[in-house]
Amino acid sequence: MAGAHLARLVSLAGRALSARIVAGLDEHGIGRGEYRVLFALCEREGVSQTDLCERHRLDKGALARVVARLxxxxxxxxxxxxxxxxxxxLYLTDAGExxxxxxxxxxxxxxRELTAGFSEAEREAFAESLERACRNLGVPRRASGDGPLRGSSALGDRRLGDPDRDGGGDPRPDHQRDPNCTGGLAVARGPHHHDPRPVHRPL
Known part of the structure; x- marks a missing residue:
């Protein structure tokens, strides 16, 4: 598409999709951070918080707080x-199931809404293009796939503790956490990112 800024279009589409998901689960009080964890556990239970961090490239501290709320x-x-x-x-309870x-x-x-008006061939091509774009950006091909994946949280276990063991999670006092992070999950930074500010983008 001539003149289109693809990154902007993808960002707009992602925000619109997230808003629709939140609206669809609003009666259950499930927000932007929570639905990602529930979606992941619907696909595969019996995973640790570290598994979710690595496969979905999320910040361990933010994920620990979302899991605690769920x-x-x-x-x-x-x-x-x-x-x-x-x-x-992590497993779904009866209420989660x-x-x-x-x-x-x-x-x-x-x-169906996302691909309304697409032919079957266009749907397949669209999905393949998105998968290729994700690979170009270093995103695992399938977030719920088996085996350890690269791209885990850059903060690491030594700073935030091991969330999979008793007493794990984010040990930082409240004043050191981002007060604006209430529902979204942060995307983990790459290992060469030097900006010291915390990132807590709602997804």
């Missing part, structure tokens, strides 16, 4: 890893 609301629970009793894995059909219906509805 626990408080009764949608997510932590269970001991059978191979390491100190390590916790009850949302699965609604989440799957919402995702299918948004997919």
């Amino acid at each position: 626990e408080e609301r009764g949608y997510v629970e932590r269970r001991p890893d059978p191979d390491d009793g100190r390590r916790k894995l 009850a949302l699965r059909p609604e989440i799957e219906d919402l995702k299918a509805r948004i997919d």
